[in-house]
Amino acid sequence: MYILGISCYYHDASAALLKDGVVVAAAEEERFTRKKHDTSFPLNAITYCLKSQRITMGQVDAVGFYEKPFLKFERLLGQHVQMFPKSLKTFVSAMPSWIHEKLHIRKSIKKLGYEGEVYFIEHHLAHAAASFLVSPFKKAAILTADGVGEWSTTTWGIGNEKEIQLLGEIRFPHSLGLLYSTITAYLGFTVNNAEYKVMGLASYGDMDKKTNSYYEKLKQVVDIKEDGSYTLDLKYFKYHYADRMPSQAMEKLLDGPTRKKETEVAQRHKDIAAALQLILEEAMTAMLKDLSKKTHYQNVVLGGGVALNSVYNGKILRNTPFKRVWIHPNPSDGGSSIGVALYIYHTILGKKREKQHQLSHAYLGPAFSTEEIQQFLDARGIRYSKFKNQQELIASTAKMIFDNKVVGWFQGKMEWGPRALGSRSILANPCNPQAKELLNEKVKHREHFRPFAPVVCADDALKYFDCDKPLPEITDFMLMVYPIKKEWHKKIPSVTHVDGSGRLQTISRKQNHLYYEVIKAFGKLSKIPILINTSFNIRGEPIVCTPADAYTCMMGTGIDCLVMGNFLIKRSDNEQDQWNSEHDAKD
């Protein structure tokens, strides 16, 4: 039985395919169209999913959409009525897309040649299903938090076998996600894109509630009750009626106007980011403690974009009574295509949850065979060499990284979700103190304050990181930030953030044998089996998908070589592209 899940029209459009309840393919549309966070109907992602199983739309048994479009439209109209006449501009700009496409999702699906049923589930139910139904838990408490779905912005509930029940909600416009986005906009970064930069910036600010004056100021913006439920004072916001987020009252409160893009990030901005992170953590911790009290469950699953806050995720088990935590590798809207498909299979159709339904890796995207890669290289006249065998590939890659080369790593199936997890990664030497600067300036063209993530074999993680014990499964998805043990700070400076933490990814041999062996081989050379793993793209571009994307990215940046399948392509052996990646780098 095949079930196709679709999410689109807000941000990160995606498609996912289940075969007898097992996720067999999933990808975000942006990887194919090369438009970051592409919102459009995910035609390319659907085509990939079907092609991967060699089926047509006619063979799909059910299709699901990740929200109820008419309920969302109702909320939008309610917003405009309430905010009349201030919302005229946003009404005029938003309505055409609703009239022409967003209210015709069923028609768009039928156009693909599909004759069967289309199911629609609520947005936060899709988030909850995406996390709970592929988690290792039979029973768990559930907390979802994002910008907004139909009306809900935060929900809590319980998952029990194949059933999910959401029991409480906080409704729009009160939203932790939108609060975070508003401050992201205030700090001069792009909304629905750069929230993770604010999270990284927070570590440079004052994380002490007593001394950071912006903490008290932001507390005027949000009222948090003892149970973690919260409300926003709307005088500080404009997003419910305008196309910008912070109001003048917010600018006055935070001692200055919204920061202009590409201008200097001052200490004030860092302290505001820190205050925001403190408030988010305070609300989340209170909500989770209360959730534990209400449900008496030991396991918790999180969903929605707020669950990408890896700094907070790393503190959940220390700060709340929960014993285990699970988060989908793509917890924001992109991941909801898997959520709706799973909900149809297990909850609507009543199919039992089995061990094989758990998501043990995120390698669900397109792969390219040796023949396909070689064909591409030959057709483009690219100079390359071929590794004799896997041992040579592993040893050579480890040696290049040890020699401080920046290596583009393109292997197997592309990752699902916003993180590069060893299929479309840039790898570098974390022991090299210049690596962070080099990668930020010459390769990724991104802000100096942004940290790089370490990848470590799961069996070595506890030696270097102060992790929860036992190691949560979701460290495999780079969803947890943990302190790096002090004795290693100076030895791996390029992955040690200013506050001594690292957003680690753990990897097992079973998940990704080649990647695991490269890390181990590097460890034999350097005595530290850790690598820098950053996504294979430049700032503002989606992670590479095809060999052509990878080659173009390498030739336009400071990546030294590309290990693509069994082939080694060196930048110095090939003619430099005219493409100026630094010029094209966006937020």
Next chain:
Amino acid sequence: MGIHKKKKGNVALFFVGTQEGIKSFGESIQTLVNTILLTIVYLGGVGTAWLMCKISGRTFFTGKPQQEAKTYWEPLDLKKKPIEEYRRQF
């Protein structure tokens, strides 16, 4: 031969350019018409609804923290429903 080819290229270029120009002009007209129509709908439809809500005292959301409230959680009972509910877009 080369000159002939060049001339043909220029003609083709002219037609492509014209086509693109007409398309862009059409899009501008569409945007203008949409804006005018939607402004009328907004002032007439949304404005009337706003007035009725004002008279009846209906609000879609509140914008001020309530110090006396114990919680901001609102009850929700989202659980498994009959299958036909999932076929609806609302």
